[in-house]
Amino acid sequence: MFAKTAIKAGIRILDDELLFSISDSTVDEGIEARITVSLEALPSEQQQEFQTLHCPDHPTWIPLVSRYLANCFELGSGASGIFLKASRINHSCRPNAFFSWNLLLHRMTIHAIVDIPAGEEVTVSYVFPFFALAHRRDVFRKHYGFECDCPVCCLELASAQRSDQRRHRIETINLAIQECDDAPSNNDEDELEMVLEFIELAKDDHLDGQFLAHMYSRARECYEDRGSKELALKYAEMEVETNMRLLGEDNEVTKESARDLEELKAVVALM
Numbered sequence: 615m616f617a618k619t620a621i622k623a624g625i626r627i628l629d630d631e632l633l634f635s636i637s638d639s640t641v642d643e644g645i646e647a648r649i650t651v652s653l654e655a656l657p658s659e660q661q662q663e664f665q666t667l668h669c670p671d672h673p674t675w676i677p678l679v680s681r682y683l684a685n686c687f688e689l690g691s692g693a694s695g696i697f698l699k700a701s702r703i704n705h706s707c708r709p710n711a712f713f714s715w716n717l718l719l720h721r722m723t724i725h726a727i728v729d730i731p732a733g734e735e736v737t738v739s740y741v742f743p744f745f746a747l748a749h750r751r752d753v754f755r756k757h758y759g760f761e762c763d764c765p766v767c768c769l770e771l772a773s774a775q776r777s778d779q780r781r782h783r784i785e786t787i788n789l790a791i792q793e794c795d796d797a798p799s800n801n802d803e804d805e806l807e808m809v810l811e812f813i814e815l816a817k818d819d820h821l822d823g824q825f826l827a828h829m830y831s832r833a834r835e836c837y838e839d840r841g842s843k844e845l846a847l848k849y850a851e852m853e854v855e856t857n858m859r860l861l862g863e864d865n866e867v868t869k870e871s872a873r874d875l876e877e878l879k880a881v882v883a884l885m
């Protein structure tokens with residue numbers, strides 16, 4: 615999918631209708647049956663439209679499963695679904711667009727992360743974009759059946775290594791941050807330091823996505839816990855800006871972060 619005209623960051627490029635979904639996307643013996651039941655519930659014209667989607671040659675999956683897995687989007691709580699337009703968008707390890715399932719609209723939205731010039735390909739990331747190269751390659755081979763040829767994967771060696779080092783570090787920090795959730799006794803200061811380093815590294819690598827809004831939210835919470843309300847406010851504002859740009863103001867996540875921001879502003883105003 616290519617931009618016909620220039621697209622500003624934050625513009626909703628697509629607002630796509632769900633063709634069909636399955637509630638359990640586990641890749642197990644039952645997945646073929648789950649896809650078949652949902653697909654066969656559609657009128658035959660729509661079933662044929664599904665058959666026009668890309669179907670990679672996968673060594674173990676039958677074409678129905680392979681086509682479904684190569685084109686489905688996660689909808690949350692283990693569910694996934696097919697969208698005829700969004701499923702045409704290719705992957706990039708430094709995407710210029712972001713997809714999100716909007717629960718309120720019951721539609722898949724695609725927003726421009728950055729300004730996209732006319733003629734440029736619109737890309738999304740099929741995985742957390744901060745995954746290091748080996749991790750990304752593994753997911754692409756196993757789950758999508760392709761070798762990525764995006765600009766990041768085609769960088770000359772020195773730049774590719776710099777980018778990969780940053781992403782390795784981000785992945786390590788991300789795991790350590792998750793451990794903070796499992797072991798709440800961990801030092802709050804360590805968590806804040808890790809969150810801030812994550813944000814810096816992602817920015818250095820020109821990575822954007824909802825994971826960044828999530829990190830802004832964590833930074834806000836850490837600063838609130840320390841009583842640094844003004845710094846908490848700064849990160850709350852960055853969280854809302856990111857959600858607005860990536861998800862739109864009609865997304866429940868954006869609305870919730872905007873409510874939190876207003877509450878924090880009221881607290882800071884009383885200080």
Ligand SMILES: C[S@@+](CC[C@H](N)C(=O)[O-])C[C@H]1O[C@@H](n2cnc3c(N)ncnc32)[C@H](O)[C@@H]1O
Pocket residue numbers: 667668670684685701702703704705706758759760761762763764
């Ligand atoms: C959801 S489809 C994307 C649309 C597809 N290119 C089409 O023409 O319908 C996913 C498939 O597109 C191809 N693809 C997407 N991004 C790619 C990338 N960065 N490098 C190589 N192939 C890619 C792969 O064959 C992958 O299985």
